[in-house]
Amino acid sequence: MGKYFDYNATTPVAQKVLEAMLPYFSIRYGNPSSQHKPGKEAALAVKKAREAIADCLKVNPDELVFTSSGTEANNTAIKVVAYAAKHRGCHLITTLSEHHSVLNTMRELENEGFEVTYLPLENSGVVNLDALKRALRDDTVMVSIMAVNNETGVIQPLKETGRILGDKPVVFHSDMVQALGKTPLDLSGWRVDLASFSAHKIYGPKGMGLLYAKRGIQLWPIIHGGSQENRRRAGTENVPSIIGFSSAVRRILANREEVWAKQAEARDRLENFLRQVHPALIVNGEAAKRVNNTSNFIIPGVNGKRLVSDLSKIGYYIASGAACASKQTEPSHVLLAMGIKPELALGAVRISLGIDISVSEIKKLGSVISDCAK
Amino acid sequence: MGKYFDYNATTPVAQKVLEAMLPYFSIRYGNPSSQHKPGKEAALAVKKAREAIADCLKVNPDELVFTSSGTEANNTAIKVVAYAAKHRGCHLITTLSEHHSVLNTMRELENEGFEVTYLPLENSGVVNLDALKRALRDDTVMVSIMAVNNETGVIQPLKETGRILGDKPVVFHSDMVQALGKTPLDLSGWRVDLASFSAHKIYGPKGMGLLYAKRGIQLWPIIHGGSQENRRRAGTENVPSIIGFSSAVRRILANREEVWAKQAEARDRLENFLRQVHPALIVNGEAAKRVNNTSNFIIPGVNGKRLVSDLSKIGYYIASGAACASKQTEPSHVLLAMGIKPELALGAVRISLGIDISVSEIKKLGSVISDCAK
Numbered sequence: 094m095g096k097y098f099d100y101n102a103t104t105p106v107a108q109k110v111l112e113a114m115l116p117y118f119s120i121r122y123g124n125p126s127s128q129h130k131p132g133k134e135a136a137l138a139v140k141k142a143r144e145a146i147a148d149c150l151k152v153n154p155d156e157l158v159f160t161s162s163g164t165e166a167n168n169t170a171i172k173v174v175a176y177a178a179k180h181r182g183c184h185l186i187t188t189l190s191e192h193h194s195v196l197n198t199m200r201e202l203e204n205e206g207f208e209v210t211y212l213p214l215e216n217s218g219v220v221n222l223d224a225l226k227r228a229l230r231d232d233t234v235m236v237s238i239m240a241v242n243n244e245t246g247v248i249q250p251l252k253e254t255g256r257i258l259g260d261k262p263v264v265f266h267s268d269m270v271q272a273l274g275k276t277p278l279d280l281s282g283w284r285v286d287l288a289s290f291s292a293h294k295i296y297g298p299k300g301m302g303l304l305y306a307k308r309g310i311q312l313w314p315i316i317h318g319g320s321q322e323n324r325r326r327a328g329t330e331n332v333p334s335i336i337g338f339s340s341a342v343r344r345i346l347a348n349r350e351e352v353w354a355k356q357a358e359a360r361d362r363l364e365n366f367l368r369q370v371h372p373a374l375i376v377n378g379e380a381a382k383r384v385n386n387t388s389n390f391i392i393p394g395v396n397g398k399r400l401v402s403d404l405s406k407i408g409y410y411i412a413s414g415a416a417c418a419s420k421q422t423e424p425s426h427v428l429l430a431m432g433i434k435p436e437l438a439l440g441a442v443r444i445s446l447g448i449d450i451s452v453s454e455i456k457k458l459g460s461v462i463s464d465c466a467k
Numbered sequence: 468m469g470k471y472f473d474y475n476a477t478t479p480v481a482q483k484v485l486e487a488m489l490p491y492f493s494i495r496y497g498n499p500s501s502q503h504k505p506g507k508e509a510a511l512a513v514k515k516a517r518e519a520i521a522d523c524l525k526v527n528p529d530e531l532v533f534t535s536s537g538t539e540a541n542n543t544a545i546k547v548v549a550y551a552a553k554h555r556g557c558h559l560i561t562t563l564s565e566h567h568s569v570l571n572t573m574r575e576l577e578n579e580g581f582e583v584t585y586l587p588l589e590n591s592g593v594v595n596l597d598a599l600k601r602a603l604r605d606d607t608v609m610v611s612i613m614a615v616n617n618e619t620g621v622i623q624p625l626k627e628t629g630r631i632l633g634d635k636p637v638v639f640h641s642d643m644v645q646a647l648g649k650t651p652l653d654l655s656g657w658r659v660d661l662a663s664f665s666a667h668k669i670y671g672p673k674g675m676g677l678l679y680a681k682r683g684i685q686l687w688p689i690i691h692g693g694s695q696e697n698r699r700r701a702g703t704e705n706v707p708s709i710i711g712f713s714s715a716v717r718r719i720l721a722n723r724e725e726v727w728a729k730q731a732e733a734r735d736r737l738e739n740f741l742r743q744v745h746p747a748l749i750v751n752g753e754a755a756k757r758v759n760n761t762s763n764f765i766i767p768g769v770n771g772k773r774l775v776s777d778l779s780k781i782g783y784y785i786a787s788g789a790a791c792a793s794k795q796t797e798p799s800h801v802l803l804a805m806g807i808k809p810e811l812a813l814g815a816v817r818i819s820l821g822i823d824i825s826v827s828e829i830k831k832l833g834s835v836i837s838d839c840a841k
Binding site: 097099102103106108118119120122123126128129130132163165167168193194197200293298301302316318319328329330331333334398401402404405411412413415 | 471473476477478479480481482485492493494496497498500501502503504505506535536537538539541542566567568571572574575665667672673674675689690691692693701702703704705706707708772775776778779780782784785786787789
């Protein structure tokens, strides 16, 4: 697919993942709720997939609920906690840099009478933890902070956040969609109660997400119906995609240090090259810890969407921000929250690398960007 | 997969459907929201799939919203209408024989303060339309009646329902998950405002549903996030499954009269044979119009779940009712609503045929059922 550098938007399903899925479409196609042999076999396959993912994430299988997307996982986590705690408090805390599936769920809750504090970011892109400390109130029921920003790759300080929350009766949710496979995760060590994941960001299928809910966190459906997922999410289980997700999780966590090192080398090479050619280059989030596959930068004077479009014409595929917001003409809310001026923010582009890196392709990418920018 | 006679629970993905899906996993894997070429190609593929389904259903493409399941489509239809109309009225009408994704959504709305009337059935399984006329009130905002019952195959009188609703300001929703491909559907002729569909019941993939919303019916998301599906359902589009759904719809509607005739012959043969051997046989819904692929019957003295289990051991796969309720030990709510006594209802089994019928297999099925029942 040409030279694809937009792996934070979506990834191809890996060959091994697809191979794992294939039998479940047309051969082992039973409904896991059916009580005959094909049904029980499908249920067993789902059970094993859940166990394998739990093993990878170092959690218990009964703490995992399959959803149709990371978006649905975020919606479920936030709404269920908010509605359940309504008697106790109506205050939620999140950050200005969250994905729209968190931000728009929060906006919806605001419409319903909840109060939401949106934490500001440092210029580096890291959430301001002093602001978190100040924002916490007796009626705060939830804090939701993403692990890794999808646009900049900035890693948020979840461990420190967990420490600040300590033994307060506040549920801690994290959107980990962009973090899985890209940086170490420690769900229990970081005091995370709920976490969201998505398969299609890690070489798994689209239409498949996952919600981790620590034992003790009571979940119930936002989609009502049958008693699937231990009564926590109704609808016939998407067996092939669950199998694919499991395969993808195991795959993305293998050899990851090696992959990360290669990504860092490629990313640094690209940024260094561009800075040589364009000394005014701004790398967004550079001062923060970032995942190694992501580079978000601005070449002053260059329009981001135009650059994306020009590069696409010659077969190089990058992004001007989050895919799901790419039709908007407004500058990125993440960059604005980092203190970047709107007219400058419109210049931003995002490169996100996959796990297979070719040094020659990265070199080529640098020169075509530089050529197009001129 | 042995002798599978449980096509109302789920179907295998048809070979042609899978072939249509395959390129979208690992080759044309773009995110439809991305603004580069692979993204635009994915968006175009989704657009064409939507148009093809719209064409099959004789509706407009912008009236179709892809969801992750029939369950999600039912939830969306009912909740969005209920919440939107709350200022005007809080009364909804449905039937006692709906799928759990409708019933449990209605129960949830009852918890939230809505009032729901559950229409009784005739003994035939057909909804009592006199009861509907009596139930309609000035504050009734929605009527939801399924097109075909999943357990019995009984066809509900949607056309007559539409006539009764006439120009009343009542939104008419129908769960058509079990109807598509099994009986003629006339969305506009029947005055239907909203209708739900599912891919995995028609040889398409699991994890893919569809909501039809007539122009003028305002929909908004129950899952918040990006602006996908024209701002009516957030989350990255499940491109391969959307392509598969489109392929499956076209396939299931081809040669359907021929398929229906074969199914009727096979079903009648089975029921006639069993009645000869077991004169006390009760065929549930026999007095009503039924789709031709479904037979739900009771051999008095025989336990349904036991029969399902015994047949499974010898490689014949049938159901004792709806798959998603198959772990329950209570008798079917549908059969109870038809006036069947609980102890008798526990004897019910369901045979549901696919589109490929083998007369010899049906004969064999009749004799193994009869043998096991003895």
